[in-house]
Amino acid sequence: MSLPEPEYSRNMRLTGHSDQGGRPDGVQVMVHRGYAYIGHMVSQGFSIVDVRDAKNPRTVRYVPAPPGTWNVHLQAHDDLLLVINARDLFADSRFADERVYYTRQVGETVKTVSGRDWSAGVRIFDISQPENPREISFLALDGIGVHRIWYTGGRWAYVSALLDGYTDYIFLTIDLADPRKPEVAGRWWMPGMNEAAGEQPGWPEGKRYALHHAIIHGDTAYGSWRDGGLTLLDVSDRAAPSLISHRNWSPPYGGGTHTALPLPGRDLLVVLDEAVLDDQQDGEKFIWLFDIREPANPVSISTFPVPDERDYVAKGAHFGPHNLHENRPGSFVSETLIFATWQNAGVRAVDISNPYRPVETGALVPAAPKTMMDTRPGRPQVIQSCDVFVDAQGIIYSTDYNGGLSIIEYLG
Template identity: 65%
Template sequence: MSTPTQHRPDFAQGFSFLGHTDQGGRPDGCQVMVDRGFAYVAHAFSGGFSVIDVRDPRQPVLTGFVPAPPGTWSVHLQTADDLLLVVNAKDLFQDAAFTREDDYYGRSVGDAALRAERGYAAGLRVFDIATPGSPREIAFLPVEGVGLHRLWYTGGRWAYASALLDGYSDYIFVTIDLADPTRPELVGRWALPGMHQAGGESPTWDDTRWRYGLHHAIVHGDTAYASWRDGGLTLLDVADRSAPRLISARNWSDPFGGGTHTALPLPGRDLLVVADEGIADHAADGVKHTWVFDIRNPANPTSISTFPQPAEDDFVAKGGHFGPHNLHENRPGSFQSETLVFATYQNAGLRAYDLTDPYRPELVAGWVPPAPARMVDTRPGRPQVIQSFDVLVDAEGVAYMTDYNAGLYVLQYEG
């Protein structure tokens, strides 16, 4: 299928265009899940999530929108076992304390975020999606604090989240019991030493320069692979979900600029792929990397290579953020591979990497959307360039890619 002129990519190799939607006039997209022919897209600025019929990926159709409570973010979500889990947290982009990007990315956010009155919902919303595309709320788990940021849930009893709770300097790791999905319960927590202010701890890092806070963890078996932004990487033993314990920790934020965002285990090969997020325009925080770790000894994760950087354009000069953001996370039922990794690279679009030789990763495909037709990002001074956010690839190699302003792109991987 030819690409319509308005969606003609700036670069295309190994992907073909299938479809696009502006999500009913809400083109801001964060995390995307696809479940039985319906895409659930969280929003950064539109306050809620959208439901899109993608049974024909060439003609995505908006079928619903579920608003978040006033003042509330619903930026991440997960689907499994006929459930849709949606985070609720204070919308920090509406907070005057976070009008500049560096206010959000460049320091611990707990104190500033909690100073304001609590006109927002904080916790986890649970929806029944036994009827595909028709979410029905069945539970809400409230937490005291800013709320939840990102989740990991692939079915069964346990979900995992990053949570900014009262008494902590930033987001920490928590476990959630869904034995009864109508009565979710927060049962376990783990934080980096120095984060538990209410427990008398104080940071051992410069918290005016570095942001130590959990983005999220991916859990395989009894191990949680957790990314702590400027606090680096931890492997946690979660065999006892009520009491996670540390296996190992690594932090390369100095000299490499921090922003550790996603840690994807490739358990059949004892490898871990770790993406550091670019968090400043024109790579002012340094050009970030996606790292490959050997984790044969979980107590000693060892970096063995980095992904090659997209180089068909000068992405640093292009403006906006350049560098890794999210990885396709090999969820059950989706495209699963331990040699092919899909990643969004913000102003460099979507990328696919071949890890057949983990010491020499190869860039094998890329697709860079055109500039967004309009800006819905409410933050002042944001450049009108693509900022590809999240990607989910289904079992047939169809990639669903979101953007802060440009809607949902549906692409076919041709490799």
């Protein structure tokens, strides 16, 4: 079968593609022991694609989500797969206009939900047989559920969760000492988010303060709070996380802080602001490089180059960063070569050998999706490269909300 012709490529080559068994809507992808685990945005569950022969990927299983629930994000390490359960918000007509999701507190929009027809929490699977995940436990939570997880083995996992009584997603530490009996150990939120305790939001109208997720290195959690900016949290006591520092550059910039990737060997932090609205209605978004030699005082020192080989704003849909390859143990790990998705501008590789002058060294913009899985009205049929994962061999895997899994070779 012929591969879809990329719209643009430089120092990258498309070598494989999968429609994920007829469910080409993908959000987070984890490649583990030769299998890609892909959370769906519309199809609700998750799929498993055998990528041991990356040029000929083969979908082997679809695992459905409970009714009314999506599994957009997941994490795989050793013999465990952790999958989020949350209310399928994009199936809610109140979020048909994505501005409602991105410019106000989710807890405010869904306050009036009557009855609970979804599952909230974390499903934990044994994947010692990669094609046959076996659910071994479920951490049930109240509220809307979990957005994203960070788990790289061992006792602790970390999630963003929207619990009853909070305005939006907060930070939780999860104790997996016994993966069959997961427990919430600690929590942290920004002042103003604990509505049940009488706290009042102190941020501007039209801004959304919510934890997207945190990446943990050692005893520090690097948290991205959408329009609330960046936090460094001390998690040496997993039951009582505490604030080291908080930085926010919105306003004047447009917010949407999504991913904060530490490069511990260089005392650097890559911080990505997600473009969340069509046609740059939320302003131009950037990937920032911070100097964190002094954790109490993170300092921005540069931004990544912005794709400019065509007018991507005029192309339509979202133009701007979405996510980074996160240097997970067992994957490709580099503190000088960073991979990012730019939505309608595809996948980009950036060399930060000189942290003050990041240089793009490769790019691939996949073809437009053949079909639209996104059921929200008026969505343009434009590629929206979502997540990126680079395996230990340097093979790049990127998802799209509609266009399936692109498997890419980096030639730089």
